[in-house]
Amino acid sequence: RKEVEQDPGPFNVPEGATVAFNCTYSNSASQSFFWYRQDCRKEPKLLMSVYSSGNEDGRFTAQLNRASQYISLLIRDSKLSDSATYLCAPRGTGGSYIPTFGRGTSLIVHP
Amino acid sequence: NAGVTQTPKFQVLKTGQSMTLQCAQDMNHEYMSWYRQDPGMGLRLIHYSVGAGITDQGEVPNGYNVSRSTTEDFPLRLLSAAPSQTSVYFCASSYSFRRQGLMNTEAFFGQGTRLTVV
Numbered sequence: 001r002k003e004v005e006q007d008p009g010p011f012n013v014p015e016g017a018t019v020a021f022n023c024t025y026s027n028s029a030s031q032s033f034f035w036y037r038q039d040c041r042k043e044p045k046l047l048m049s050v051y052s053s054g055n056e057d058g059r060f061t062a063q064l065n066r067a068s069q070y071i072s073l074l075i076r077d078s079k080l081s082d083s084a085t086y087l088c089a090p091r092g093t094g095g096s097y098i099p100t101f102g103r104g105t106s107l108i109v110h111p
Numbered sequence: 112n113a114g115v116t117q118t119p120k121f122q123v124l125k126t127g128q129s130m131t132l133q134c135a136q137d138m139n140h141e142y143m144s145w146y147r148q149d150p151g152m153g154l155r156l157i158h159y160s161v162g163a164g165i166t167d168q169g170e171v172p173n174g175y176n177v178s179r180s181t182t183e184d185f186p187l188r189l190l191s192a193a194p195s196q197t198s199v200y201f202c203a204s205s206y207s208f209r210r211q212g213l214m215n216t217e218a219f220f221g222q223g224t225r226l227t228v229v
Binding site: 006008031032034036042043044045046049051052053087089091097098099100101102103104 | 142144146151152153154156159161169170201203205207210211213214215216217218220221222223
């Protein structure tokens with residue numbers, strides 16, 4: 001089983017919609033998780049961190065479910081500019097702190 | 112602050128040629144890594160370094176070498192290019208910090224190198 005699994009999508013939603021992505025991870029020792037955003041033909045950039053208590057930043061909410069080993073990203077009131085690929089990344093274990101990425105979930109927000 | 116600088120941005124190689132992708136960071140980050148990104152495959156870790164003089168293999172290391180003689184530089188060498196190495200390569204530097212009692216890391220990426228091997 002891959003360490004990180006994501007539904008590649010694409011998720012095709014209208015402006016203003018609420019959309020959620022999940023990411024499952026296999027290493028139960030993972031303690032910290034991150035969502036990165038990657039625009040077409042650009043480098044990934046950190047979107048937000050995910051902690052046990054969850055994390056909210058404006059229209060974006062990230063949650064962690066340790067029992068089921070998945071993290072989620074919820075985007076409310078989608079904007080055209082939210083169109084991108086969203087990559088899930090557990091913090092590397094064993095002290096390396098090198099992130100391992102999922103395949104990413106593609107989001108397309110249309111007018 | 113330049114962040115992470117990768118060169119070149121584009122490269123075409125013939126099968127069997129060797130070359131080095133350059134990566135430099137000016138943030139004094141301890142960790143550096145190389146990923147390749149192929150359609151439908153996401154970012155796959157090639158090699159990484161946790162400090163100057165220390166490197167280790169990632170998920171897909173075959174055909175690549177790295178070295179880390181300084182904190183700033185982490186070049187990736189293709190020993191004998193093959194068409195299967197056609198990809199987009201990203202270098203990243205990262206640092207660790209403590210938040211909510213946990214050690215975290217944030218990675219900063221270079222703009223990528225689009226490599227085609229013919």
